Amino acid sequence: MTDALEPFGARLRTSMDERGPLCVGIDPHAALLGSWSLPDSVAGLERFALTVVEALAERVAVLKPQSSFFERFGSAGIAVLERTIAEARAAGALVVLDVKRGDIGSTVEAYADAYLDPDSSLFADAVTVSPYLGFGALEPFLERAEQHGCGVFVLAFTSNPEGATVQRAVTADGETVGAAILAQAAARNGGAEPMGPVGAVVGATLTDPIPFDLAALNGPLLAPGLGAQGGTPEGLRAVFGDALANVVPSMSREILRNGPDVPVLRRVARQAAHDCRTALGYPSAGF
Numbered sequence: 001m002t003d004a005l006e007p008f009g010a011r012l013r014t015s016m017d018e019r020g021p022l023c024v025g026i027d028p029h030a031a032l033l034g035s036w037s038l039p040d041s042v043a044g045l046e047r048f049a050l051t052v053v054e055a056l057a058e059r060v061a062v063l064k065p066q067s068s069f070f071e072r073f074g075s076a077g078i079a080v081l082e083r084t085i086a087e088a089r090a091a092g093a094l095v096v097l098d099v100k101r102g103d104i105g106s107t108v109e110a111y112a113d114a115y116l117d118p119d120s121s122l123f124a125d126a127v128t129v130s131p132y133l134g135f136g137a138l139e140p141f142l143e144r145a146e147q148h149g150c151g152v153f154v155l156a157f158t159s160n161p162e163g164a165t166v167q168r169a170v171t172a173d174g175e176t177v178g179a180a181i182l183a184q185a186a187a188r189n190g191g192a193e194p195m196g197p198v199g200a201v202v203g204a205t206l207t208d209p210i211p212f213d214l215a216a217l218n219g220p221l222l223a224p225g226l227g228a229q230g231g232t233p234e235g236l237r238a239v240f241g242d243a244l245a246n247v248v249p250s251m252s253r254e255i256l257r258n259g260p261d262v263p264v265l266r267r268v269a270r271q272a273a274h275d276c277r278t279a280l281g282y283p284s285a286g287f
């Protein structure tokens, strides 16, 4: 039986305050394996992922493995993902598994067992989830997260341009789908201190205003899209307004393309962390 963890909002707040808010994605694209002179194989995948862990897990607040790049190698890739998560957590990083799961409630129950049960070999501190089968269908994820001190990042306004056709569609109540998702997430977080376990994914690339007061979420805001997708740390203020304190800015390729040298990865990530801290108004301490 594993010891109960503190609530995710408190753990994330502490980690961001101590290390700075940067999240680095572990996205072992085939092209990146090649540019690191690694084979496009399970061995290459493992070397890549564990090199990122070695370089950054003791330094950044959050590491975010992208499950798809591990799944493409089948069960052997999943075994590498398990090891990556375990070693990153052991080194002190919070792990957000970017797996974007969502289904009918009875099936979500099993996904929640897979990712948010401390006895699972894929246990992570948080997962990304898709609410497009209805926010209510995510209930098993939310319950399990609350039970075990984990977090859930619900896709709201994603960084890709195609997302808008769904997320900015207007519901019968006259609000956008994305805003309706955020309102339900905010209701779930209530007045939790320092923030609740239900986060949202809001892209750092967005240029149209977000039709929701993001500070009212009272939860973490995972902001992918920095670097390779065109988002910049300086642009975060325009996207997130009053909610800057809860933003977890995320970069993958922008950092990873500098590998495989560990000191170089650290130097690039340190610069990115500095840029994000400055943009988000953090003190200069931290990675």
Ligand SMILES: O=c1ccn([C@@H]2O[C@H](COP(=O)(O)O)[C@@H](O)[C@H]2O)c(=O)[nH]1
Binding pocket: 025, 027, 066, 098, 157, 158, 159, 160, 201, 202, 203, 224, 225, 226, 227, 228, 229, 250, 251, 252, 253, 254
């Ligand atoms: O809205 C979203 C949600 C998730 N992602 C994920 O983040 C990384 C982005 O990688 P970069 O190399 O920094 O572009 C990737 O794993 C996506 O699946 C996102 O980009 N946007």
